[in-house]
Amino acid sequence: xxxxxRDNVIDQPEVLRPKMVTVEIAGKKYDVPEGITxxxxxxxxxxxxxxxxxxxxxxxGACATYYRTKDDPKVKTCLACQMAVQDGMSxxxxxxxxxxxxxxxxxxxxxxxxxxxxxxxxxxxxxxxNACTEACPxxxxxxxxxxxxVFGDFKSVSEMFMDCVxxxxxxxxxxxxxxxxxxxxxxxxxQGAHFAEKPARLDKRIGEIENGKYVDEWNxxxxxxxxxxxxxxxELK
Amino acid sequence: xxxxxxxxxxxxxxxxxxxxxxxxYSPAERDQLIKKYHPDFRESAxxxxxxxxxxxxxxxxxxxxxxxxxxxxxxxxxxxxDYTADILVVGGGGxxxxxxxxxxxxxxxxxxxxxxxxxxxxxxxxxxxxxxAVADEDSPVTHFLDTLKGGHMKNDHQLLKTMVEEGxxxxxxxxxxxxxxxRDADGNLHVKKGGGSTKPRLVTCSDYxxxxxxxxxxxxxxxxxxxxxxxxxAVELLSDNGACTGAVFKDLDNHRFVIVAAKGVILATGGIxxxxxxxxxxxxxxxxxxxxxxxxxxxxxxxxxxxxxxYHPSGAVYPEQLIGALVTEGIRSExxxxxxxxxxxxxxxxxxxxxxxSSIIRECEExxxxxxxxxxxxxxxxxxxxxxxxxxxxxxxxxxxxxxxxERFGLDISKDPVLIYPTLHYQNGGVKxxxxxxxxxxxxxxxxxxxxxxxxxxxxxxxxLLDLMVFGKRSGTxxxxxxxxxxxxxxxxxxxxxxxxxxxxxxxxxxxxSPMVLPAYARKx
Numbered sequence: 001x002x003x004x005x006r007d008n009v010i011d012q013p014e015v016l017r018p019k020m021v022t023v024e025i026a027g028k029k030y031d032v033p034e035g036i037t038x039x040x041x042x043x044x045x046x047x048x049x050x051x052x053x054x055x056x057x058x059x060x061g062a063c064a065t066y067y068r069t070k071d072d073p074k075v076k077t078c079l080a081c082q083m084a085v086q087d088g089m090s091x092x093x094x095x096x097x098x099x100x101x102x103x104x105x106x107x108x109x110x111x112x113x114x115x116x117x118x119x120x121x122x123x124x125x126x127x128x129x130n131a132c133t134e135a136c137p138x139x140x141x142x143x144x145x146x147x148x149x150v151f152g153d154f155k156s157v158s159e160m161f162m163d164c165v166x167x168x169x170x171x172x173x174x175x176x177x178x179x180x181x182x183x184x185x186x187x188x189x190x191q192g193a194h195f196a197e198k199p200a201r202l203d204k205r206i207g208e209i210e211n212g213k214y215v216d217e218w219n220x221x222x223x224x225x226x227x228x229x230x231x232x233x234x235e236l237k
Numbered sequence: 238x239x240x241x242x243x244x245x246x247x248x249x250x251x252x253x254x255x256x257x258x259x260x261x262y263s264p265a266e267r268d269q270l271i272k273k274y275h276p277d278f279r280e281s282a283x284x285x286x287x288x289x290x291x292x293x294x295x296x297x298x299x300x301x302x303x304x305x306x307x308x309x310x311x312x313x314x315x316x317x318x319d320y321t322a323d324i325l326v327v328g329g330g331g332x333x334x335x336x337x338x339x340x341x342x343x344x345x346x347x348x349x350x351x352x353x354x355x356x357x358x359x360x361x362x363x364x365x366x367x368x369x370a371v372a373d374e375d376s377p378v379t380h381f382l383d384t385l386k387g388g389h390m391k392n393d394h395q396l397l398k399t400m401v402e403e404g405x406x407x408x409x410x411x412x413x414x415x416x417x418x419x420r421d422a423d424g425n426l427h428v429k430k431g432g433g434s435t436k437p438r439l440v441t442c443s444d445y446x447x448x449x450x451x452x453x454x455x456x457x458x459x460x461x462x463x464x465x466x467x468x469x470x471a472v473e474l475l476s477d478n479g480a481c482t483g484a485v486f487k488d489l490d491n492h493r494f495v496i497v498a499a500k501g502v503i504l505a506t507g508g509i510x511x512x513x514x515x516x517x518x519x520x521x522x523x524x525x526x527x528x529x530x531x532x533x534x535x536x537x538x539x540x541x542x543x544x545x546x547x548y549h550p551s552g553a554v555y556p557e558q559l560i561g562a563l564v565t566e567g568i569r570s571e572x573x574x575x576x577x578x579x580x581x582x583x584x585x586x587x588x589x590x591x592x593x594x595s596s597i598i599r600e601c602e603e604x605x606x607x608x609x610x611x612x613x614x615x616x617x618x619x620x621x622x623x624x625x626x627x628x629x630x631x632x633x634x635x636x637x638x639x640x641x642x643x644e645r646f647g648l649d650i651s652k653d654p655v656l657i658y659p660t661l662h663y664q665n666g667g668v669k670x671x672x673x674x675x676x677x678x679x680x681x682x683x684x685x686x687x688x689x690x691x692x693x694x695x696x697x698x699x700x701x702l703l704d705l706m707v708f709g710k711r712s713g714t715x716x717x718x719x720x721x722x723x724x725x726x727x728x729x730x731x732x733x734x735x736x737x738x739x740x741x742x743x744x745x746x747x748x749x750x751s752p753m754v755l756p757a758y759a760r761k762x
């Protein structure tokens with residue numbers, strides 16, 4: 001290794017002197033290396049994971065987990081693939097929660113803002129406890145979102161819940177039995193399907209394709225030999 | 238050295254770098270760079286396949302072993318069906334959901350089986366966007382040529398033409414389902430420029446494009462009350478005279494075999510990242526173990542381009558907890574620089590993934606990388622540059638997912654650059670298909686990453702989401718149409734008998750059970 005390369009090394013004391021920490025997984029104590037994710041700690045302790053692991057990138061919500069740090073009474077939520085273990089931490093994965101999802105046909109909804117109250121009649125019963133917001137690992141202001149949905153501000157809800165990974169951690173805490181993530185999903189879809197502007201240019205392009213605007217160009221390109229194609233590609237600006 | 242001291246050079250050189258233009262490599266330089274540094278050209282990682290439809294062709298050792306592997310299904314398994322449907326879809330990601338919805342829309346009865354939960358997939362993680370030629374200055378033909386160039390001219394022309402032409406109609410379908418694509422002030426779809434494309438063509442939902450599409454498709458599959466089998470892993474196909482007639486599953490909860498009879502089977506099983514080819518970390522989801530390739534191969538389907546894989550240029554290298562996580566390409570699309578340990582740019586950041594990845598590997602192999610004590614190496618991606626160029630709060634506004642991802646580890650990407658290195662991202666090839674997604678095996682369709690030919694030897698950013706939607710639709714629609722006028726075939730394992738005898742004839746006695754289903758990460762000792 002050249003000198004330059006020896007210098008360009010980031011300090012990671014935890015790697016030089018691997019430190020073990022004690023965590024409690026589903027009520028049982030294990031020693032695991034500090035700094036690995038909660039998910040990796042499950043594997044480290046020899047557990048076969050079938051349920052509770054999905055994308056492993058923080059997007060699918062499969063690994064919704066409750067955790068508590070040492071001496072703190074507050075139980076928090078996280079995604080197990082995105083949180084690092086700390087000494088004294090306790091955690092358990094959230095079991096699949098039997099929240100009710102309404103079924104609807106997005107295309108034929110007549111009055112989506114009113115239909116919300118038929119599909120999710122519990123939505124306006126929010127008692128403002130804010131537990132859903134506190135439970136959200138994505139830091140969405142869930143309670144505010146539920147109210148905005150009820151008041152018909154679908155656009156704001158769709159923007160607020162773009163980060164929602166549908167982990168469902170807002171559902172078991174709700175004392176009014178609302179499933180805020182499902183309400184928000186309905187509202188966001190309705191916003192997109194019924195209230196968003198129609199993109200004119202897209203329809204124009206679909207028409208152009210259907211009306212054969214590109215047929216000549218296709219005929220020209222698809223009959224080119226390899227050399228001609230390579231040239232055509234190189235000439236693209 | 239303290240990370241902030243190492244990052245200083247990135248801050249110091251920012252103003253100078255902002256004035257630089259790095260030209261793209263010429264075709265000859267690209268070829269030379271890739272041949273020297275791209276992992277696809279590491280000969281020791283490859284070996285020929287011993288038997289089957291692709292006998293003698295080279296692929297990575299990890300995949301060859303699985304293709305030649307042993308089926309977990311005993312020869313005397315009772316094949317009485319537990320479920321019967323017109324169409325069986327294997328896989329619950331973007332391609333699987335699209336296929337199921339389109340088959341259902343044609344009036345077919347559909348069973349969708351997945352070894353994870355519905356929606357747990359690579360699709361859900363797609364951040365960069367979906368390429369659709371909607372801009373006035375763009376056209377499907379330009380999209381075609383850009384993709385062809387990116388794929389080293391090896392793409393199947395008919396597949397590619399089909400995909401680019403159907404793109405706009407796909408966008409319209411997704412909009413009708415309620416997908417919230419980013420818009421311009423006039424209501425038109427906002428398009429961004431992606432690596433390897435000459436025109437702005439990326440349709441996005443901030444940096445959650447895949448999540449938004451997956452959320453909606455998953456909800457729609459539930460709304461349409463399509464029969465689901467979750468935590469149910471396909472382990473073998475069923476055949477009748479060489480045509481596909483169903484599949485054998487293993488229920489991962491009770492370990493029982495489950496038999497599904499269907500007139501058409503659509504494999505939407507995704508890629509191979511979790512095979513950790515050549516020891517690379519991967520950006521892929523937990524179930525990306527190439528199951529569909531093994532099953533289709535045993536059935537006699539030909540594979541293509543299975544010697545080429547895509548290494549996404551920007552996998553997170555630090556902190557250690559983020560290994561395998563992706564840093565979205567959007568950062569480079571928006572002007573983020575790649576910077577080596579000397580504070581120099583070394584590639585045009587908007588070149589294709591294979592070129593950018595190869596150049597990063599070159600910098601690191603030639604000693605201009607930054608090492609971590611975990612034994613990893615990488616180069617800087619100058620994220621604060623975006624805030625300098627476009628104003629404070631830019632990252633938070635356009636890349637909220639990434640900001641949050643790093644914030645969880647106490648890192649502020651608006652102030653400090655991030656360390657990245659290529660990570661195993663995508664299987665460029667797969668099962669050979671025709672324009673309707675059908676493989677060489679009759680009634681066996683393949684959609685999405687499990688299929689091959691469309692992307693040539695390197696997939697362009699943003700083309701995967703479109704691939705899923707287009708070929709999910711076409712396979713679902715075609716299979717459903719055909720199912721109307723045909724009878725359910727018999728359920729046999731004849732193809733497996735043939736495969737096992739061929740394996741024996743070639744002296745292969747594999748102890749590897751294939752498909753893998755899930756990676757064996759649980760520590761045994």
